[in-house]
Amino acid sequence: MTGKNEIKKALSDVVAGEILYDEPMSQHTSLAVGGNADALVLIKSENQLVEIIKKLKEKEINFLPVGNLTNIIVRDGGYRGAILLMTGMKKISYEYTPEVGYLISAQAGAALVKVVNMSVSNELTGLEFCAGIPGTVGGALWMNAGAYGKEMKDVIKAIYLLDPEEGIKTMKREEISFSYRRTLLPPDTIILGAQFKLKKGEREKIKKKINEILQWRQKKHPLEFPNAGSVFKNLPMQIAGKLIEDMGMKGMSVGGAQISTKHANFIVNRGSASASDVLELIALIQSKAEKEKGVKLETEVVIVGEN
Numbered sequence: 001m002t003g004k005n006e007i008k009k010a011l012s013d014v015v016a017g018e019i020l021y022d023e024p025m026s027q028h029t030s031l032a033v034g035g036n037a038d039a040l041v042l043i044k045s046e047n048q049l050v051e052i053i054k055k056l057k058e059k060e061i062n063f064l065p066v067g068n069l070t071n072i073i074v075r076d077g078g079y080r081g082a083i084l085l086m087t088g089m090k091k092i093s094y095e096y097t098p099e100v101g102y103l104i105s106a107q108a109g110a111a112l113v114k115v116v117n118m119s120v121s122n123e124l125t126g127l128e129f130c131a132g133i134p135g136t137v138g139g140a141l142w143m144n145a146g147a148y149g150k151e152m153k154d155v156i157k158a159i160y161l162l163d164p165e166e167g168i169k170t171m172k173r174e175e176i177s178f179s180y181r182r183t184l185l186p187p188d189t190i191i192l193g194a195q196f197k198l199k200k201g202e203r204e205k206i207k208k209k210i211n212e213i214l215q216w217r218q219k220k221h222p223l224e225f226p227n228a229g230s231v232f233k234n235l236p237m238q239i240a241g242k243l244i245e246d247m248g249m250k251g252m253s254v255g256g257a258q259i260s261t262k263h264a265n266f267i268v269n270r271g272s273a274s275a276s277d278v279l280e281l282i283a284l285i286q287s288k289a290e291k292e293k294g295v296k297l298e299t300e301v302v303i304v305g306e307n
């Protein structure tokens, strides 16, 4: 069962203002495209999240946990069900014990950049590669986000989650499988938080590395336009951006969506793009790559919602 009336009934005791009905997702996605979600629920706490999931499941209402929506395209027809934003789950803390070492714990809704900042202020090294990734801890873990040869899997000690069958539990890193840009957790799992295991470093060296990464990103990425990061996964032996550039597609547009002239694996919204424009451009790239280069380009961005 979906639709905003059913969601209203199911979540009737959730305080008004914490649920936005018929909410245009173009106002929330970093690419600034996407139709309306039946409901966008601003989750206040872990307890509230557990309560809400129980109710949505009872009524068989679809739900989708999201972070900062920096790697998602919501189709123009919108999302039937409830999109869950971890607004109130942003705590980050640091601890050291001789037995375990240096740990940072963060809730799913915490911005990754804040976790990086906490590592810098405590002179901890390991998270520098996350500098400039605009997501949350939950999104980064779900995506196994990475850069400069490192991924989330290299720094986490454990993930704290709401398992669809078993409820709240902690999974140690060794118990989890990871692939390129995906952590292999059961569908409908909600990540609640994580522990990052770091090493003691030198503040100046850590800061220098982060600054280099931020400058590099500023130079290479089209940060001046709304975008959703890399659109395609790299192939085992080929960088997706280079392949698209070699096919002469840099700068190509469909409606308001354009293959960035700065970095061919980014699609930017030049102001008036719809999700359909972006998806059409994606399909054009995929079809040309298959015809001319004999390769299948898979999307890294997550595509949800209705046409």
Ligand SMILES: Cc1cc2nc3c(=O)[nH]c(=O)nc-3n(C[C@H](O)[C@H](O)[C@H](O)COP(=O)(O)OP(=O)(O)OC[C@H]3O[C@@H](n4cnc5c(N)ncnc54)[C@H](O)[C@@H]3O)c2cc1C
Binding pocket: 030, 064, 065, 066, 067, 068, 069, 070, 071, 072, 086, 108, 132, 133, 134, 135, 136, 137, 138, 139, 140, 141, 142, 143, 144, 145, 146, 147, 189, 190, 191, 192, 221, 223, 227, 228, 229, 230, 302
């Ligand atoms: C300018 C720019 C640069 C980027 N650079 C990089 C980069 O270098 N490396 C990289 O890997 N990515 C990069 N990205 C993509 C993106 O920022 C990362 O993938 C980020 O980790 C996504 O986090 P998010 O919170 O925005 O997730 P969202 O986009 O909100 O969600 C992504 C996926 O995670 C799921 N999800 C989110 N939160 C939860 C949760 N709590 N529990 C379960 N599932 C959840 C969503 O359902 C969705 O499937 C970039 C994006 C931009 C715009």
